[in-house]
Amino acid sequence: MEENKKVDLEKANANGQGQGGGRKRRKHRRGRGGNGNGGNNPPQNQQAQNAQAAQNGQQQNAKQAQPQAQKQSQKQQQNNNAAQGGKNKKQKQQQNAANTQNSNKDENRKDTYLYTLDGNLYVNLTNKCSNGCDFCVRNERTSYYGNYLWLRHGDPTAEKVIAAANGMGDLSRFKEVVFCGFGEPTYKVAEMVALCDYFHEKGLSTRLNTNGQGNLINKRDIVPDLKGKIDFVNISLNASCYEKYQPICRSQFGESGFAGMIEFAKLCKRSGVACRFSIVDCIGEEEVEACKRLADSVKIPLYVRKYIADS
Numbered sequence: 055m056e057e058n059k060k061v062d063l064e065k066a067n068a069n070g071q072g073q074g075g076g077r078k079r080r081k082h083r084r085g086r087g088g089n090g091n092g093g094n095n096p097p098q099n100q101q102a103q104n105a106q107a108a109q110n111g112q113q114q115n116a117k118q119a120q121p122q123a124q125k126q127s128q129k130q131q132q133n134n135n136a137a138q139g140g141k142n143k144k145q146k147q148q149q150n151a152a153n154t155q156n157s158n159k160d161e162n163r164k165d166t167y168l169y170t171l172d173g174n175l176y177v178n179l180t181n182k183c184s185n186g187c188d189f190c191v192r193n194e195r196t197s198y199y200g201n202y203l204w205l206r207h208g209d210p211t212a213e214k215v216i217a218a219a220n221g222m223g224d225l226s227r228f229k230e231v232v233f234c235g236f237g238e239p240t241y242k243v244a245e246m247v248a249l250c251d252y253f254h255e256k257g258l259s260t261r262l263n264t265n266g267q268g269n270l271i272n273k274r275d276i277v278p279d280l281k282g283k284i285d286f287v288n289i290s291l292n293a294s295c296y297e298k299y300q301p302i303c304r305s306q307f308g309e310s311g312f313a314g315m316i317e318f319a320k321l322c323k324r325s326g327v328a329c330r331f332s333i334v335d336c337i338g339e340e341e342v343e344a345c346k347r348l349a350d351s352v353k354i355p356l357y358v359r360k361y362i363a364d365s
Contacts, residue, residue, distance in 0.1 A: 057202045070195075071308075071362065075126045098309060107223070115161050116147045116229075130200065149245045156273045163202060163206075164199050165205045165206060165207050166178055166202050166203055166205075166211065167179075167200040167214060167215045167218045168215065168218045168219060168222065169198075169199075169203070169235075170228070171199060171201075173227075173228060173229045174228055174229050174230050174231070174232050175222075175225065175230075175232070175258070176229040176231075176232045176233075176234055176235065177215060177231060177232065177235065177239075177246075177249065178201075178203050178205070178235025178236060178237075179209060179215070179232070179233075179234045179235060179237065179239050179240070179241075179245055179246060180205070180209045180235070180237035180239065180241045180242050181203075181204060181205050181209075181211065181235075181237040181240040182209075182237045182238060183237050183238040183265070184238055184265065184267045184271055184305055184306045184307060184311065185238070185265050185267070185304060185305050185306075185311070186268070186303070186304040187292065187302060187303045187304070188219045188288075188302045188303075188336055189292075189302070189336060192204075192236040192321075197220065198236070203235050203236040204236060205236075207309070208241060209241075209245075210245075211245065212244075212245045212248040212249050212252075215245070215249055216249070218250055219252070224257045225253070225257075225258060226256070226257055226309075228258060229259075230258060230259045230261055230285075231249075231253045231258045231260050231261070232260075232261045232262075232263060233246055233249075233260070233261070233262045233263065233284075234262075234263035238264065238265055238267070238268075239263070239264060240262075240264055240267070240268030240272065240276060241271055241273055243268070243272060243276050243279055246262070246282075246283075246284075247279055247283045250283035250284060251283070251327065259285045259287075259289060260283065260284050260285050261284070261285065261286045261287070262280065262284045262286070262287045262288065263288045263290070264287060264288070264289055264290070265289070265303075265305075265311075265315065266289040266290065266291075266314065266315030266316075266318040266319060267305065267307060267311055267314050267318070268316055268318060269314060269317070269318055269321075270307050270310060270311065270314045275321065277318070277321045277322055277325050278325065279329060280322070280327055281325050281326065281327055284327065285328065286329070286330075287322050287327055287328065287329040287330075288329070288330060288332050288357070289315060289318065289319050289329060289330065289331050290331075290332055290333075291315070291331035291332060291333050291345055291348070291356070292333055292334065292348070293312070293333075293337065293338065293341065293345070294341060294344035294347070294348050295312070295344075295348075295365075296309050296311075296312040296313065298341065299312045300312065300313070302337075316352065317333065319352065319354050320352060320354075323353070323354060329354060330354060330355040330356065330357050331345070331348075331349045331354055331355070331356045331357070331359075332356070332357040332358070332359055333345050333356065333358055333359070334358075334359055334360070335358055335359070335360055339354045342358060
């Protein structure tokens with residue numbers, strides 16, 4: 055019995071040592087290969103943290119580099135602007151110098167009272183006009199076929215025009231004298247009538263190109279003044295009615311401008327002053343036909359002339 059107990063006791067001790075050893079080895083394995091930090095290989099979450107830190111570092115470097123690049127770009131833009139500003143300033147100075155030179159030339163240039171065109175002698179009495187026509191030849195022009203018709207020293211007297219004509223030699227080479235320039239001649243009725251006497255003495259016929267608003271301009275009927283002085287009157291009609299006339303001719307007399315023109319033409323015809331209406335072909339075929347009907351209704355001829363696009 056005692057021997058059996060001794061054998062049993064030795065077995066029990068042997069089993070106890072085996073179990074304890076087994077537990078220690080398992081604990082030791084957990085320490086080396088488990089989730090603890092004591093192993094040689096870093097855990098996955100540490101690798102992710104390292105990658106994130108590297109990415110953050112790159113982003114931080116990029117943010118730090120961006121302002122510097124912006125500063126360099128801004129500095130380059132400022133340099134470009136400064137260079138362009140200097141170039142523009144130089145160009146402006148050159149333009150101002152050219153304008154001053156041209157202005158000085160204009161100041162020294164004599165006013166043109168007479169000019170020739172198509173075999174006729176034209177008289178430029180004034181730059182005043184009661185209309186502001188879209189198609190007027192003086193729009194945005196400093197000259198007309200090389201003739202500088204803007205008067206810088208005031209409207210001429212009849213004596214100044216006669217002096218200019220006397221300096222042109224034999225006037226019989228001209229077909230007729232036309233009162234027409236960069237303005238409405240009926241602003242200068244007295245001068246025009248005096249000049250008609252002078253040119254008639256030279257054997258020349260006279261023509262008046264007008265917008266037909268002379269009676270409105272002078273606030274009286276000027277047709278009697280023209281009779282026997284002006285051989286032919288050309289009246290710019292330009293539209294068939296006031297509603298179409300005013301938007302393109304912009305008379306300072308408003309609705310009275312168109313009506314006054316028609317009345318002026320009737321008075322010329324009634325007084326025996328030869329006259330006609332004229333229009334430019336740029337107003338359109340339909341409106342040209344309407345103007346013909348209007349002219350026929352008052353028994354005054356109509357002349358359709360081509361628009362002068364450039365001079």
